[in-house]
Amino acid sequence: MSATTINRSDITRKGYMKAYRKTSRAKEMWDVFSNNRTALLGLFIIVVFVVLALFANVIADYETVAIKTNPIERFTKPCAEHIFGTDELGRDIFARIIHGARVSLRLGVLSVMVGTALSCIIGAIAGYVGGVVDDLVMRAMDIMACIPRLVLAIAIVAAFGSSEVNLVVAMGVSTVAAMSRVVRSAVMSVRDMEYIEAARALGQSTTKIIVHHILVNCVAPIIVQATLAIATNIMSISSLSFLGMGIAAPIPEWGCMVAGARDYMRQHPYLVIAPGMSILLSAMAFNLVGDGLRDALDPKLKR
Amino acid sequence: MVPVVIGVIFVVYLIMYLSPGDVTATILGSNWTPEGAEIIRERLGLDRSFIEQFISYLVNFVHGDFGISYINSTPVIDQLSVAFPNTLILVIISITLAIVLSIPIGIRTAVKPNSIFSGFATVFAMIGIAAPGFWIALLLVLLFSVYLGWLPASGMENWKSIILPSIVLSLSFMAGISRMMRSSMIESLRTDYVRTARAKGVKPKGITYVHALKNALLPTITVIGSYTGEMLGGAVICETVFAIPGMGRLMIESVLSHDVPCVLAAVSVMSICVAIMSLVADLLYAYFDPRIKARYMRGRVSR
Numbered sequence: 001m002s003a004t005t006i007n008r009s010d011i012t013r014k015g016y017m018k019a020y021r022k023t024s025r026a027k028e029m030w031d032v033f034s035n036n037r038t039a040l041l042g043l044f045i046i047v048v049f050v051v052l053a054l055f056a057n058v059i060a061d062y063e064t065v066a067i068k069t070n071p072i073e074r075f076t077k078p079c080a081e082h083i084f085g086t087d088e089l090g091r092d093i094f095a096r097i098i099h100g101a102r103v104s105l106r107l108g109v110l111s112v113m114v115g116t117a118l119s120c121i122i123g124a125i126a127g128y129v130g131g132v133v134d135d136l137v138m139r140a141m142d143i144m145a146c147i148p149r150l151v152l153a154i155a156i157v158a159a160f161g162s163s164e165v166n167l168v169v170a171m172g173v174s175t176v177a178a179m180s181r182v183v184r185s186a187v188m189s190v191r192d193m194e195y196i197e198a199a200r201a202l203g204q205s206t207t208k209i210i211v212h213h214i215l216v217n218c219v220a221p222i223i224v225q226a227t228l229a230i231a232t233n234i235m236s237i238s239s240l241s242f243l244g245m246g247i248a249a250p251i252p253e254w255g256c257m258v259a260g261a262r263d264y265m266r267q268h269p270y271l272v273i274a275p276g277m278s279i280l281l282s283a284m285a286f287n288l289v290g291d292g293l294r295d296a297l298d299p300k301l302k303r
Numbered sequence: 304m305v306p307v308v309i310g311v312i313f314v315v316y317l318i319m320y321l322s323p324g325d326v327t328a329t330i331l332g333s334n335w336t337p338e339g340a341e342i343i344r345e346r347l348g349l350d351r352s353f354i355e356q357f358i359s360y361l362v363n364f365v366h367g368d369f370g371i372s373y374i375n376s377t378p379v380i381d382q383l384s385v386a387f388p389n390t391l392i393l394v395i396i397s398i399t400l401a402i403v404l405s406i407p408i409g410i411r412t413a414v415k416p417n418s419i420f421s422g423f424a425t426v427f428a429m430i431g432i433a434a435p436g437f438w439i440a441l442l443l444v445l446l447f448s449v450y451l452g453w454l455p456a457s458g459m460e461n462w463k464s465i466i467l468p469s470i471v472l473s474l475s476f477m478a479g480i481s482r483m484m485r486s487s488m489i490e491s492l493r494t495d496y497v498r499t500a501r502a503k504g505v506k507p508k509g510i511t512y513v514h515a516l517k518n519a520l521l522p523t524i525t526v527i528g529s530y531t532g533e534m535l536g537g538a539v540i541c542e543t544v545f546a547i548p549g550m551g552r553l554m555i556e557s558v559l560s561h562d563v564p565c566v567l568a569a570v571s572v573m574s575i576c577v578a579i580m581s582l583v584a585d586l587l588y589a590y591f592d593p594r595i596k597a598r599y600m601r602g603r604v605s606r
Contacts, residue, residue, distance in 0.1 A: 150536030159322030276438030284433035
């Protein structure tokens with residue numbers, strides 16, 4: 001099909017192959033992905049959250065609407081002006097939700113990036129070198145896996161304080177145990193391929209082989225795992241904030257908002273609905289997209 | 304098992320050791336003087352090297368001496384022995400609930416994939432995995448304690464107060480376990496031995512429960528074993544919301560009051576529980592899968 005769309009100038013064999021592969025590979029993936037209705041729903045939700053987060057300051061100013069208290073308007077029920085109502089200090093909940101999306105998405109994505117980077121280093125070394133190194137590294141990961149993820153994050157935050165950087169590091173480190181195993185097994189599956197042997201025969205350095213030939217071919221499972229990890233990290237960060245160990249009070253973080261609403265929810269139950277729904281929807285969206293990507297990127301991994 | 308436990312304690316000890324806060328300030332509070340701080344340091348052995356401190360901690364730990372709480376000067380073991388049974392009850396009930404409900408759900412959705420029941424189960428699993436525990440807890444409190452008045456919202460007085468926490472805790476695991484059960488059941492229904500059983504005229508029920516189920520249980524057992532850690536993490540949140548005096552709450556309280564020995568002991572004990580559970584899962588796996596047992600036996604003979 002895509003062969004018919006090829007430009008006449010690409011008629012040489014090399015150009016033809018290039019153009020053919022380029023369109024078909026990406027299109028094939030998109031075809032599988034877009035046939036998956038739930039994955040598309042997830043993608044749609046993520047796009048909505050990202051757009052809201054990007055334009056949060058245009059929709060509602062941070063200082064004057066999301067942070068500044070307004071005692072006259074406290075506990076306004078959801079209405080046309082405040083679609084999710086206002087909280088115990090008279091702040092518009094919708095404005096706080098979209099500014100909270102900034103915090104959650106930023107921390108969720110950053111922490112997964114930290115975790116993925118660490119896992120790639122650990123997993124690649126363990127998988128590529130093998131032998132004693134592999135054994136040692138994987139025993140260390142077994143140990144890390146024994147400490148419950150949330151508990152590890154709490155311990156790190158307890159020891160070093162709950163700044164945003166520490167939160168990102170804590171969440172990142174707590175994803176390493178699971179993720180490095182995925183990277184390792186992916187690395188091991190391509191390690192003995194012929195093109196790796198060829199690269200080695202060409203005299204390329206080990207670092208270059210790992211980065212340019214091995215990790216590049218392990219991208220599919222890593223991306224899937226990372227997308228799913230964003231979902232868990234968004235939930236963990238809001239759980240930490242709910243417990244009073246993550247993002248602190250005036251900053252509109254979703255878990256923090258639920259914690260604040262807890263004292264008033266008997267009289268004003270609408271307070272807890274919107275922030276909790278946001279956590280649920282964003283985590284669900286990343287899960288759905290992760291599952292969709294798994295089916296699209298690697299049919300072998302299909303459940 | 305033993306190296307894993309030592310490793311876990313080492314990791315947690317290291318995190319706490321590296322924390323920048325001054326211990327003597329926590330203990331002495333407003334009575335802080337340089338001389339007093341020196342005495343405290345000497346008494347706690349903080350003037351020794353890290354390795355010495357760790358080894359003496361480890362030796363005491365094995366003897367059941369977890370140190371003395373910095374805050375109320377009682378042995379940590381006393382607080383742990385009060386808190387541990389509560390968490391144990393909560394987790395055991397939740398795991399049982401999750402297994403008992405989710406395995407039949409998984410089987411049914413696998414046997415009849417296009418029924419209305421399966422649709423509901425899929426949506427339920429999607430939401431269950433992504434819903435933050437603390438939020439579900441608050442919603443259930445609103446419904447069952449505030450509006451209906453059936454169940455208590457907090458505490459640990461009678462059997463009624465354990466219902467809501469265990470439902471909350473088991474919810475996300477039900478989603479995970481039933482999903483795993485479903486996919487492994489579908490796979491095992493496609494195998495050759497199931498076709499053979501069908502060909503020789505075994506009733507559909509017999510095929511499902513005798514031939515397919517036993518093999519489909521294997522991956523599910525692994526998943527359940529790996530969920531124990533998550534469950535203890537979830538218990539931290541559950542205990543906080545429902546004010547259950549368990550390990551999680553003990554940990555949160557000691558984190559907030561910088562009670563290092565207590566945090567250390569709580570995290571270590573929880574991690575050891577996870578290590579034990581993963582060992583139990585491995586043993587169960589071998590019990591259900593004679594192939595693995597056979598491999599070990601053969602290994603022993605050849606040695």
